Amino acid sequence: MAARGTQEIVMGLNGNEAVAWAVKQCNVDVVAAYPITPQTIIVEKFSEFVANGEVNTEFIPVESEHSALSACVGAAAAGARAFTATASQGLALMWEILYIAAGLRLPIVMAVVNRALSAPINIHCDHSDTMGARDSGWVQLYVEDSQEAYDTVIQAFRIAEHPDVLLPVMVNLDGFFLSHTLQDVRILPDEVVKKFVGTRDPIKIKVPYLGGREVPLVLDGETPITLGPLALPDYYFEHKMPQVEAMEKAKEVIKEVDEEYARLSGRKYGNGLTVAYGLDDAEVAVVLLGSAAGTVRYVARELRREGYKVGVLRIRAFRPFPVEDVVEKLSNVKVVCVMDRAISYGACGGPLFMEVRSAFYDSPEKPIILNYIYGLGGRDLPPAVARKIFLELLDIAETGRVKQLINYVGVRE
Amino acid sequence: MSELKSWRALPLGTVPLKFSTEFKTGDWRTFKPVINQEKCVKCLLCWIYCPEMSIVWDGEKVSVNYDFCKGCGICACECPVKAISMVPER
Ligand code: SF4
Numbered sequence: 398m399a400a401r402g403t404q405e406i407v408m409g410l411n412g413n414e415a416v417a418w419a420v421k422q423c424n425v426d427v428v429a430a431y432p433i434t435p436q437t438i439i440v441e442k443f444s445e446f447v448a449n450g451e452v453n454t455e456f457i458p459v460e461s462e463h464s465a466l467s468a469c470v471g472a473a474a475a476g477a478r479a480f481t482a483t484a485s486q487g488l489a490l491m492w493e494i495l496y497i498a499a500g501l502r503l504p505i506v507m508a509v510v511n512r513a514l515s516a517p518i519n520i521h522c523d524h525s526d527t528m529g530a531r532d533s534g535w536v537q538l539y540v541e542d543s544q545e546a547y548d549t550v551i552q553a554f555r556i557a558e559h560p561d562v563l564l565p566v567m568v569n570l571d572g573f574f575l576s577h578t579l580q581d582v583r584i585l586p587d588e589v590v591k592k593f594v595g596t597r598d599p600i601k602i603k604v605p606y607l608g609g610r611e612v613p614l615v616l617d618g619e620t621p622i623t624l625g626p627l628a629l630p631d632y633y634f635e636h637k638m639p640q641v642e643a644m645e646k647a648k649e650v651i652k653e654v655d656e657e658y659a660r661l662s663g664r665k666y667g668n669g670l671t672v673a674y675g676l677d678d679a680e681v682a683v684v685l686l687g688s689a690a691g692t693v694r695y696v697a698r699e700l701r702r703e704g705y706k707v708g709v710l711r712i713r714a715f716r717p718f719p720v721e722d723v724v725e726k727l728s729n730v731k732v733v734c735v736m737d738r739a740i741s742y743g744a745c746g747g748p749l750f751m752e753v754r755s756a757f758y759d760s761p762e763k764p765i766i767l768n769y770i771y772g773l774g775g776r777d778l779p780p781a782v783a784r785k786i787f788l789e790l791l792d793i794a795e796t797g798r799v800k801q802l803i804n805y806v807g808v809r810e
Numbered sequence: 811m812s813e814l815k816s817w818r819a820l821p822l823g824t825v826p827l828k829f830s831t832e833f834k835t836g837d838w839r840t841f842k843p844v845i846n847q848e849k850c851v852k853c854l855l856c857w858i859y860c861p862e863m864s865i866v867w868d869g870e871k872v873s874v875n876y877d878f879c880k881g882c883g884i885c886a887c888e889c890p891v892k893a894i895s896m897v898p899e900r
């Protein structure tokens with residue numbers, strides 16, 4: 398816990414500003430963004446740093462989110478460290494390029510402020526935007542508060558650029574609950590962050606048509622290479638396999654980077670992949686992502702004081718999904734409630750529910766696993782509702798009777 | 811056809827295995843451009859317009875690189891003296 402309290406400064410920042418501050422310290426070469434709603438203040442704040450000459454970043458205001466991510470793809474392919482931010486409809490417009498960034502193995506970092514998708518127009522928090530992008534090949538980390546947003550953006554560059562990973566990373570923070578809410582955020586000294594993230598050092602690849610010569614995996618005039626041309630049925634599949642491997646390896650890297658960052662800052666987020674509370678002896682537990690975990694843990698603490706054995710598992714890394722970890726942490730729990738802030742229409746439950754439930758398919762001992770879909774379009778999850786959920790779970794643990802597998806909580810009937 | 815490689819043998823980042831010049835795309839052609847050197851005035855408009863860089867200028871005359879010419883006919887269309895005719899491939 399070297400730096401804590403000694404060198405850090407404490408600032409009153411909302412989640413947007415916390416992200417902008419992290420980007421400011423990470424020595425980013427290019428930030429491309431479309432600074433109009435549903436964009437958040439992240440890039441507005443960052444553009445102030447650019448205007449004040451506090452960073453050397455090339456700031457490219459483009460004409461759409463599709464172009465924002467495309468510009469980042471170009472920059473990253475040329476060897477730059479690139480960042481962008483978006484939310485809801487903006488992410489939807491980036492869709493095509495999400496897959497290209499991942500396929501070309503470009504370590505772009507993007508902050509996504511989680512906001513609902515139209516229709517109707519909403520812009521408040523839920524996870525439907527990034528849940529739709531879960532299969533795009535991006536690493537997805539979900540944060541609980543603005544401090545974690547700051548810390549995770551810094552970690553994200555290290556994860557993305559790690560030679561075993563080389564994948565783009567989305568740092569997800571809940572719209573308004575985090576993005577627009579003021580919190581004390583501890584900011585590390587510039588030099589400490591600079592040293593931690595280092596400079597982007599492109600890996601070298603052996604190029605068969607250059608006689609097996611090793612050249613950096615970047616577009617430059619010295620050693621020209623082609624990225625992403627046509628690969629037909631005889632080769633496309635093969636090009637996808639390294640992405641599978643990288644995603645698997647990312648689990649270990651996320652853990653290591655969180656560990657190393659903890660030595661620097663004194664702040665640690667569980668094991669980097671999941672954050673557990675009370676699971677050593679919990680009979681019932683709630684599994685969820687993002688800011689609502691704070692409320693649920695607050696209620697869990699109250700209930701534990703009252704003698705109830707309850708726990709919480711917050712999933713920090715949704716992609717790669719920490720299957721082994723989830724099974725290990727929840728295997729002694731009797732009833733698990735997975736809370737989804739998104740609907741997968743027509744599916745057998747919310748996206749997180751499907752992951753958790755299928756993770757247990759091969760386990761001889763499995764908890765009863767229920768799904769509670771909550772908080773769409775920015776609807777709050779107040780402590781009273783979280784308490785009611787825990788009490789329902791305790792009741793199921795006692796009686797073994799499940800009334801309803803998939804529940805919509807907090808919606809008017 | 812060369813032996814298909816394992817995914818582990820591919821360079822990372824979708825970098826291709828071969829130069830594009832090794833993929834001879836001339837066999838996509840149904841019509842081939844034939845240049846009448848008698849008529850040609852060496853204006854090089856065909857050389858400028860060919861989208862495949864398949865018109866070759868050696869300093870004295872123009873010719874066609876049939877390994878990559880796709881037979882689109884743009885050269886024939888652009889030639890101001892109609893020196894290029896499109897002949898069906900057999
Ligand atoms: S036919 Fe088309 S591809 Fe072939 S030489 Fe003429 S312009 Fe080029």
Ligand code: SF4
Nearest residue numbers: 850851853854856889
């Ligand atoms: S455009 Fe016609 S005249 Fe001009 S160089 Fe080509 S073939 Fe010759």
